[in-house]
Amino acid sequence: MSKGKKSTGLSRRQFISRAGTGAVGSVVLLQNCVSGNENEKTGEEQIKFKLTGTNSLSLTVNGKKISTKVNENTTLVELLRDNLNLTGTKVACNNGECGSCSVLLDGEVIYSCHMLALDAEGKSVTTIEGLMDGEKLHPVQEAFIEEDGLQCGFCTPGQVIAAVSLLQKNPSPTKTEVMDGMAGNICRCGAYPKIIDSVLKASKKIKT
Amino acid sequence: MGRKIIRSEYHLYDEKIDTLAEVPESELTELPNNKDLKIIGKGIPRIDGRDKVTGKAIYTFDKTFKNIAYGKTLRSPHPFANVVKVNTSNAEKLEGVIKIIHADNTEDIGWYRGNSKLFDKVARYEGDEVAFVVAETEVIAEKALSLIRVEYKELDFVINPVDAAEPTAPKIHDSGNLPPKHGHRTYSRGDFENGIENSDLVFEQEYSTEVAIHNPTEPHCSVVNWEGEELTVWDSTQAVFGVRDTIASSLKISESNVRVIKEYMGGGFGAKLEAGKYSVMAALVSKEIERPVKVVLDRREMNLAVGNRPDSYQKIKVGAKSDGTLMALGLTNYGSMGAYSAGAGAHWPLRTLYKCENVKTSEFNVYTNAGRARPFRAPGHVQGTFALESILDDVAERLKMNPLEFRIKNFTPIDQDSKLPYTSKLLLEAYEEGAKKIGWNKRKTAGSDKGFIKTGYGLASQIWWGGGSPPAYATVKINSEGNVQVLCGTQDLGTGTYTIIAQVAAEVLEIPIEKIDVLIGDTQATPYAPSSGGSTTAPSITPAVYDGALQIKAKLISAASAMLKLTEEKLVYANGVIHEKGNNSNSLKASEIVKKMKENILVAKGARNENTSNYALNTFGVQFAMVEVNTLTGKVTVKKVVAAHDIGRTLNRQTLENQFHGGIIMGLGYTLIEERVMDDYTGKTLNTNLLDYKMATMLDTPEIDVIIVSETDELISAVGAKGIGEPAIIPTPGAITNAIYNAIGVRINSLPITPDKVLMALNKEV
Numbered sequence: 006m007s008k009g010k011k012s013t014g015l016s017r018r019q020f021i022s023r024a025g026t027g028a029v030g031s032v033v034l035l036q037n038c039v040s041g042n043e044n045e046k047t048g049e050e051q052i053k054f055k056l057t058g059t060n061s062l063s064l065t066v067n068g069k070k071i072s073t074k075v076n077e078n079t080t081l082v083e084l085l086r087d088n089l090n091l092t093g094t095k096v097a098c099n100n101g102e103c104g105s106c107s108v109l110l111d112g113e114v115i116y117s118c119h120m121l122a123l124d125a126e127g128k129s130v131t132t133i134e135g136l137m138d139g140e141k142l143h144p145v146q147e148a149f150i151e152e153d154g155l156q157c158g159f160c161t162p163g164q165v166i167a168a169v170s171l172l173q174k175n176p177s178p179t180k181t182e183v184m185d186g187m188a189g190n191i192c193r194c195g196a197y198p199k200i201i202d203s204v205l206k207a208s209k210k211i212k213t
Numbered sequence: 214m215g216r217k218i219i220r221s222e223y224h225l226y227d228e229k230i231d232t233l234a235e236v237p238e239s240e241l242t243e244l245p246n247n248k249d250l251k252i253i254g255k256g257i258p259r260i261d262g263r264d265k266v267t268g269k270a271i272y273t274f275d276k277t278f279k280n281i282a283y284g285k286t287l288r289s290p291h292p293f294a295n296v297v298k299v300n301t302s303n304a305e306k307l308e309g310v311i312k313i314i315h316a317d318n319t320e321d322i323g324w325y326r327g328n329s330k331l332f333d334k335v336a337r338y339e340g341d342e343v344a345f346v347v348a349e350t351e352v353i354a355e356k357a358l359s360l361i362r363v364e365y366k367e368l369d370f371v372i373n374p375v376d377a378a379e380p381t382a383p384k385i386h387d388s389g390n391l392p393p394k395h396g397h398r399t400y401s402r403g404d405f406e407n408g409i410e411n412s413d414l415v416f417e418q419e420y421s422t423e424v425a426i427h428n429p430t431e432p433h434c435s436v437v438n439w440e441g442e443e444l445t446v447w448d449s450t451q452a453v454f455g456v457r458d459t460i461a462s463s464l465k466i467s468e469s470n471v472r473v474i475k476e477y478m479g480g481g482f483g484a485k486l487e488a489g490k491y492s493v494m495a496a497l498v499s500k501e502i503e504r505p506v507k508v509v510l511d512r513r514e515m516n517l518a519v520g521n522r523p524d525s526y527q528k529i530k531v532g533a534k535s536d537g538t539l540m541a542l543g544l545t546n547y548g549s550m551g552a553y554s555a556g557a558g559a560h561w562p563l564r565t566l567y568k569c570e571n572v573k574t575s576e577f578n579v580y581t582n583a584g585r586a587r588p589f590r591a592p593g594h595v596q597g598t599f600a601l602e603s604i605l606d607d608v609a610e611r612l613k614m615n616p617l618e619f620r621i622k623n624f625t626p627i628d629q630d631s632k633l634p635y636t637s638k639l640l641l642e643a644y645e646e647g648a649k650k651i652g653w654n655k656r657k658t659a660g661s662d663k664g665f666i667k668t669g670y671g672l673a674s675q676i677w678w679g680g681g682s683p684p685a686y687a688t689v690k691i692n693s694e695g696n697v698q699v700l701c702g703t704q705d706l707g708t709g710t711y712t713i714i715a716q717v718a719a720e721v722l723e724i725p726i727e728k729i730d731v732l733i734g735d736t737q738a739t740p741y742a743p744s745s746g747g748s749t750t751a752p753s754i755t756p757a758v759y760d761g762a763l764q765i766k767a768k769l770i771s772a773a774s775a776m777l778k779l780t781e782e783k784l785v786y787a788n789g790v791i792h793e794k795g796n797n798s799n800s801l802k803a804s805e806i807v808k809k810m811k812e813n814i815l816v817a818k819g820a821r822n823e824n825t826s827n828y829a830l831n832t833f834g835v836q837f838a839m840v841e842v843n844t845l846t847g848k849v850t851v852k853k854v855v856a857a858h859d860i861g862r863t864l865n866r867q868t869l870e871n872q873f874h875g876g877i878i879m880g881l882g883y884t885l886i887e888e889r890v891m892d893d894y895t896g897k898t899l900n901t902n903l904l905d906y907k908m909a910t911m912l913d914t915p916e917i918d919v920i921i922v923s924e925t926d927e928l929i930s931a932v933g934a935k936g937i938g939e940p941a942i943i944p945t946p947g948a949i950t951n952a953i954y955n956a957i958g959v960r961i962n963s964l965p966i967t968p969d970k971v972l973m974a975l976n977k978e979v
Binding site (some may be wrong): 078086091092093094095096097098099100102103105132133134136137142146149150151153155156157158159160161162165183184185187188189190191192193194195196197198199200201 | 256258259261262263264265266267268269270271272274275277352428429430431432477478479480482511512706707708709867868870871872874875876877878879902903904908909910911912914917
């Protein structure tokens, strides 16, 4: 039967998780801890949300030097998708849990939803759009098509990026090593067996 | 080829569809077996693969405009509350906020079949819509939500369906928590009590299953844009026509003024079969501010507000003769609909899977203060089959019968409701091949495996509909380069719809698949096709494509006959070229014919054929699982699953395998790790993210073998394909559960089977 207890505790938690980026979330969290109740803190909002960025940022994206201005709370994936129109990189959880937003940062695979754009200053980012050589597919991309390592395709750019990174570090992975290396990328369609096949095939392609 | 119009009546989940359909007047020539075909049945790489691996595929999530504004929904933090007052004044002061709508400044728009409104003054679950903000950026819209002050009057709530069915429970709707029409549903055939009396063994057991969340990777999202009175909606949806109709009726505008487009979508699994409130809210504001509006749900909203697989609390009673004959099957079940009407039953497998004359079921579809259920990959069948197959395994053991022999003993060749034979039922063949593949004879006595990691084998069978039906249409065109375009109002959820359409057209017209362009998911550009649910897409649309392609072929032959001044009997069609019999040099290419005929003449509308009324249309299969249970940690590892199914014709071996893998892995997650966790004291959901809502990762992936025992099902259509999306997941939980029992010798009757449940079960025995 209904416990019927009244609670007000979770609205703050709800707010934080909705705040979108880790950075904004943590700032708001701090404020709430101080004020105790966001509901009473109405007109005193401290965070100013700017419509256009004011912080200069230079980085390399898919081999091109980019100089732009961003907000301090803009995440790397927001920069890629919203400012640079590189919509190949997806966002499924915006919380560092699923791997859909995986990109390479100086060759290392990272979750771009969980990194501030400003933290990529001076670094080199490779997205799914940067893997092709002109119209020629990267061997990993070829293998994903041939082995059908995808269904809906929404997590696929992240999977492909994770596979590229895995194969850079370990050009001849075993099946178990593929499973370990790709475990940070969730595929709700459950195409895992064919993703494994794709990565193993890509490994062969790269070697030959 | 003649046409006729028929009345087509069928069920899609809980909805009765009663419609008119144009169908071919006579039966089409059947496709030969796959071994004699060049393209159908082969593992052709999906035609949209390149778009998807390069990031060029544009999903609704990626759609944008230069002057786009962003919408976000304010949702109730309480499980049950009156919305007394909404104060937006502080939020409106935030720079970048454009418009906020809520109950007090928006006209009443009915929702949930008139049981609620777009903005209801009563919030019936944590997540119910209260207000909608449109701002210059998503971050600003998020921030504005926190600045809206809502005065709620909290009410006593109830979140468990068994509790909620009690007359004293808080009433979620005025009529109570059991809706008059379908709150309590019963079914019976034969004489259940008599069957029990005449049984040598009577066994009763309770089972429970969790609420599971669809969590497709692409969140629910819409982009809306008005041009004058015409509204275009890009939506991540399994039903472009359904969304169009709901949006048009909600906004009280003509359907012809609404265009819904879905090119690519990131999964649905049933959660995207209906229009979302967010699309209508966005359209309302977009019209007013004269700007396009984009709305994307976040993962928390995905876990609260856009559907789930209902839980089940099942009590099953089985009566059997000592020779294994099933004498009686009875079920009582409670399932949560959530706060608004939905289907929450689970009785169909018990009613249809095995031969039993005496069946009685009593099911309660109960309102609870939680997110509303939606169809989720084989609704009802997943939880129902788990419980049925668990108890039948238990009964077989008590009768000292091999679980497989027990199931073979109770095989039925006819549908026991209608007494009609099945168009095809190769379940016995599936048992045989599946058992061979898994090595069923290696199965030991339950709990007898030595060591602390114990291996076990289990099986479960499956029945589902999945035969498809009219109306479904496909327009096939050929242009002067000999390229073919197929237009069809269906959707590709990631299942490979684009590819199977192209395969069928390429096979019939004998041209390379690269020459086929497929356009789907656009209400303005394509003829009607039904929503993509119920495993009906492939069996409904491929016969329409086949029909259309055959018509084009016939037109080309007719045109060649006129051009070459030869009767059609003297012509042969091969590889897109028509030539005189015995004289290959006297020939015409399709492109040459089309050039002569000018543009847009060689167009054909293909239609799905009428279903037979003399047969029941179903899919069947069995899955065998091999698991390892670590009796020290309680961890279950699924090592291998063999899936053997009768699903008619295989259209594409590669995408078929992939979809089976996905169903089995999703079923594995449902059996072992997935669970929406709600707090009894607050009525709130505790795991609304992908870290705490556990879904299978690559590390959970077992070895999977997919065996298709059917060649085609010619009684369904000339193509003979049935659906596979749902059959793939149905038997998995039962097979794994029975394998766990076989490993440890103790039954666990509550999903998900997490390590703590395994350890508790083992301690009980020690």
